[in-house]
Amino acid sequence: MSGPVTPQLVFVHGVGGLRDTEQQRREWLEALADGARRAGHSDVISGLTQGWLAETRFANYSDLFTDAEAQGEAAGVSHGPEDTTFLEEFVTALVDELGHQAQESDDKRASAIVEDARAQLPGVDDEQEQGAGESFRILGRALTSLLQVPGLRRSAQWASGLPLLWHLSQVGRYLGRGRAADGGAALDVRIRERVLRGTDPERPLIVVAHSLGTVVAFEALRDYGGRVPLLMTLGSPLATATAVLHRLVPQPPRTPARVERWLNFWDRDDVVVGRPRIEKWMLPNADGVLPVTERVDSDGLWVHTATKYLRQSDVAGPLVEALKK
Template sequence: MTEVRFADYSDLFVDAEAQGAGADLPMDDAEGTAFLEDFVAALVDELSTQAREQGDRRAAAVVEDARAQLPYGGDEEEQGLGEPFRVLGRALTTVLQIPGLRGAAQWASGVPLLWHLAQVGRYLGRREPADDGRTLDVRIRERVLHGVDPDRPLIVVSHSLGTVVAFEALGEYEGRVPLLMTLGSPLATAAAVLHRLKPQPPRTPDPVERWLNFWDRDDIVVGRPRIEKWMLPNATGVLPETDRVDSDGMWVHTAVKYLRQASVAGPLVEALKK
């Protein structure tokens, strides 16, 4: 019998005791600011490359406008921690004016998108300890693996930040993983994410027997499909296999949109039948 588990760790990102100006910021330290600057700059670079390859002059002009707004090594103490977030939010708002992204994005402006990206940075920051000293990333991985029986095959479908969590959690897992699916993943964002992963250098988790990675060109969170070039194989030689999907309509970053694609759902159904 197949069992389905959904790992929800959204409550771990909520600080009920947060007060003051810091509560209005997605990250309130210099290291978190640096991550977001790297992440947004990487996204802008990816979009610039796509616009150039497609010969889309309008998109290229929008991207260059956004690039001109990016902060570069400013003194956060002098300008205040909030200022880089406002600048990055404006740059992302500009990026979202690209026609394809404007029609597909689930964010009306760059500010809520920045909050979404900041969750990746908070996880990779490996701070925010609980009373017992366990950092945020440790608590999230424990939540994901809690109750999983390593004596039964585990098929993992992960999305967005969840792909980063799944990658690291499976490195600690001792059971079989016939299939790992990563949807809308920021793992390939080398400048911001790849070099912050554990272990280093990144390699396919040993339990994984097949890794399928899917991306949508209009999904702003996803880097270009280079992950198989930047990831080392595991002991059995497994590397991620990347395929592009093209979703229609709004909110292409959602897991539901990816799972509606036959190229995504098909391999998942076949794996579940085995």
């Protein structure tokens, strides 16, 4: 008689620079172990870190963004019209979101900062007079102003708008679906292949995705044939309707067919995340599964990191319980 099947746990990272696969896998596991301890699951700590609770893999696609084009974007000098259009839509959505939050809380200081950032956004007439590079710098300045909102100033890992804008441009590059310069597979195809590489459809697959990785995982799972007991999305831009939702494949967006449960977590001080609307804009799969969104509140700096989310007991608890089934 065969024993229980060890589940697969795949971590899918988001925006940022080059990553060390094994180091990141350890850091995410250590954060999850910390969260599991806080959630009352100290009995599984060794199982997480030593690998007998789940076979854990960190799906690293960061090198795919570090070609010559990406280096130009990092310097703020290489942007086409499609890149600029996406970034303008994304930054405008962030401004609108933070403005709405400021109104809800009657925070006059935050409202004033948001309106200052809004006034810096390029208009239609501006776009006819300036190139993509100048638009990039203008958007960077608007984001720099936006990062002065009190909650973001305490928690954001970006000191100014340009580094944040470069990271956001990775979302646009993924959604751009452009062909490779050498005629090979498009960037988004190669990224999704990294996520599913080595997975075994005969064993349950649990996916924990962060930031841009939530978009990648959502699309990667659409044709996956194995069981997915849990999809967990952290700090996701999927709810950014004007910039992200209508660019997803397939349209209209729906929960991937084999996903049995979808938990989505957001932090109010995470600048990349809009309010939880995913369940309103996502169609259910054939089993009626829709994302369930919960808010977490992190303390200190660098809120938009996967490890911040994984250390939350509300995040780690249901993840560990899914692994133990």
